[in-house]
Amino acid sequence: MTTLFINIISKKKQVLLSIVLVFVTAGVCHTFSSYVGYRVIGFILLVTVSLIAMFFDIVPVLLAAVFSALIWDFFFIPPFFTFQVGSAEDSILLLMYFVVALISGVLTFKIRQIEKIARQKEEKAKTVKLYTILFNSLSHELRTPIAAIIGATDNLQNNNERLTPQNRHDLIGEISKASFRLNRQVDNLLNMSRLEAGFIQPKKDWCDINELIYHVIERIEENTVSQKITVNINPNMPLCKLDEGMLEQVLYNLLNNAVLYTEAGTRIDVIANIHADVLELIIEDDGKGFPEEEIPYVFDKFYRLKNSAAGGTGLGLSIVKGFTEAQGGTVRLENRSTGGVRFSIEMISETSYIQNLKNE
Amino acid sequence: MSNKADILIIDDEAQIRKLLEITLESNDYLVSQAVTAKEGLIKVANHPPDLVLLDLGLPDESGHTVLQKLREWYTGPIIILSVLSSEEDIVKALDNGANDYLVKPFRTGELVARIRSALRGAHIESNTPVLNFGTLQVDLVARIVKKNNEILKLTATEYTLLSLFVKNEGKVLTHQYLLREVWGPGYINQLQYLRVFIAQLRKKIEKDPNRPEHIITESGVGYRFTSTE
Structure with a gap:
């Protein structure tokens, strides 16, 4: 004092x-x-x-x-x-x-x-x-x-x-x-x-969130995936102005983590929503969840859960945090009350609803 | 006369050349090799290959310069293999005339697929009126597109975009290139148009628009058209 x-x-x-x-x-x-x-x-x-x-x-x-x-x-x-x-x-x-x-x-x-x-x-x-x-x-x-x-x-x-x-x-x-x-x-x-x-300077340009999410899932599925990945994207999702490469890396790391550290048959959900000008991306699973006392440290560099399986790098989540914050966003991790973990990303983004140019 | 396509590898790393040689020969290609930019340029001049695999990090000259020199007269497909993975490097190489870009390390299966696609694209004669890509058929003279033998209703912009893709099969087309060719030079920064029309076009031509087999996303760079065959 x-x-x-x-x-x-x-x-x-x-x-x-x-x-x-x-x-x-x-x-x-x-x-x-x-x-x-x-x-x-x-x-x-x-x-x-x-x-x-x-x-x-x-x-x-x-x-x-x-x-x-x-x-x-x-x-x-x-x-x-x-x-x-x-x-x-x-x-x-x-x-x-x-x-x-x-x-x-x-x-x-x-x-x-x-x-x-x-x-x-x-x-x-x-x-x-x-x-x-x-x-x-x-x-x-x-x-x-x-x-x-x-x-x-x-x-x-x-x-x-x-x-x-x-x-x-x-x-x-x-x-x-x-x-x-x-x-x-x-x-x-x-x-x-x-x-x-x-x-690292984010290069923001118009992104199709739908395209981006499925592209990441395709990359994840290049290796064998024994979990069930479901996607739920707001049907009225506008285009968002974000750094495509960074966001892709963020989603890839989160999904890759879910695939690496949950058991076969686990359900993984990818959810995308828009609230006014805030894009919300959620990746959650119904696996075992994180030990509550370790949650504050998981975004730290080289931090690995005490009983985590071998093969991780201890860097994935700190990059998620770094890339999200570089674009002015936030990332949060919590255990779901129904079991499993939920990562939520929120970032303010310019939006464009020009989807209906059909007859140009 | 052999109808095997011959491929020239320009890369200074012996390990990579060995790996590529084994991969390509086992896939029935004829392989020649160059270790330096100078040697590569001479080999292309003396005996133009059907396709060039070019590394950007050569000891004697930047791969970008080699690319520009090659493109002054060589029209065959050039695929870049490089450890440089930034969007800027990729876009620069594509702007300098590369057909495709693979970041090291790559899967050999992926490389062979890209080579096949690029060679197919190179053999499309400009006067071939009807092009077939699996269940998709594009008649460039009658301006008719069919999927499973049924005529698709495309808007004028959608058709222009698709015809640009099919004429450049296997080639990565950058966002800016597509915007300039389809909408005009004033639109090169209007990526939102391209995003919307790609989504629309995929809904019409792809089996599952979320898992496209023809119009492939190259994140932060552009799109690449491939055949499903």
């Missing part, structure tokens, strides 16, 4: 505010100075400086310390309205006041500096840990399919006479699977680095 305060209020304002605070406190004290002794007032001012030290930067604190000491001396320590101090005892008090105020200011400042360094260290440790996780994950995702390819080809080349036709067939199948996995991973990495480099 302390840091919050410091960050919110600029240094100039802090200086002004601390002087005002000292002034107001002194003013209030002045009204009842006839009831309490000036030494009590000294303590009240000291408390004010300590409070200022808790929230403000070093310069305003030191200023408040000096300023309050001067005020105390001038207005409250007899003789009044002069910087002279009457008794030797009061001189010692004033000196001690000054020292205590300074110490309290400097101490709180030092504590804050130490806190800051500790925080920086902690953040650095976190970054290092994250980097290690990313690096390990990446090595794993790239090396596993390469290991499969090298292993399978070694067997086919050096061990051929001892392999049954079924063995050979299986090994070739493994090579194929591994190369597609590797290809997907490289695609995702390339997309991710395009996103990270920040030169």
Whole structure:
């Protein structure tokens, strides 16, 4: 909270505010100075400086310390309205006041500096840990399919006479699977680095949502799909002005995920709707759903569900998020009350209802 | 005389050339190879192949330049095989005269289908009046389109669009090209017209307009017409 305060209020304002605070406190004290002794007032001012030290930067604190000491001396320590101090005892008090105020200011400042360094260290440790996780994950995702390819080809080349036709067939199948996995991973990495480099500029032009959705499904169905994909598109869907390539990648990744991580026979629904100028795309399934506590992390780079099947890249969903947001859209994930997950994408889009040009 | 089509591969990667050689020879094509742009250009000049497979990342010259040089006189189909996958690269190659563009890695089955389609397209004589594409028949002289032997009612724009497609079988036609040819130069940025008419045309000529077999979408680039045969 302390840091919050410091960050919110600029240094100039802090200086002004601390002087005002000292002034107001002194003013209030002045009204009842006839009831309490000036030494009590000294303590009240000291408390004010300590409070200022808790929230403000070093310069305003030191200023408040000096300023309050001067005020105390001038207005409250007899003789009044002069910087002279009457008794030797009061001189010692004033000196001690000054020292205590300074110490309290400097101490709180030092504590804050130490806190800051500790925080920086902690953040650095976190970054290092994250980097290690990313690096390990990446090595794993790239090396596993390469290991499969090298292993399978070694067997086919050096061990051929001892392999049954079924063995050979299986090994070739493994090579194929591994190369597609590797290809997907490289695609995702390339997309991710395009996103990270920040030169992804959406190129928006008129898209036929119907065409786009079916095109993605055809691409998905190039590989065997054991789930049932149904499509439901608003029959009055207009043309939408969006980046076709990006949107296609978003839908491909979401559908590919659904196909990779749900069991055979699962129903997958692709739904497209338009509400005024907001395009809504939903991809949902009636599979097992995501562990509720992991949902906040699934869009993070290289995050993989704790018990997810092998073969994923940990990048698919972060690309979905990146490409959706690059076009000004949002993506949300939730477990459905009836089971399974629902990904919903919403993006504002220009629309065109010129479908009825039929007799041109 | 052999009636096998011969195909020239221009690619500097030995692995890719080997893979293509095996794929093409097993599909009954004659194969010749070039490793550099210079060698490729000489081979095309000395013995023009029926089709060229061109890589864009050649060591001595950019594939785009090779494409432009080839197109100064070579009229056969050129299919680009490249690792570059951005829409800009694809559109640029198509504008420079490429017939088709496959991003590496590609499925060999897909490559063979594209080659077949491009070769078919190249053999359509300009005076062939009636073209057959599976159940679809287009009579360019009488301006009649039939599906399963029944005459389809097409609007003038739909017909212009379809005739453009069938005359360029296997060739990827970019959005801008189609808009310019069908609607005119003032319309090259009016993609909404093309989207609407493609959807209409698919409803009339395709078996399932959502899973088109003739007018194939090339995302962010354009459309390609193929035969179902």
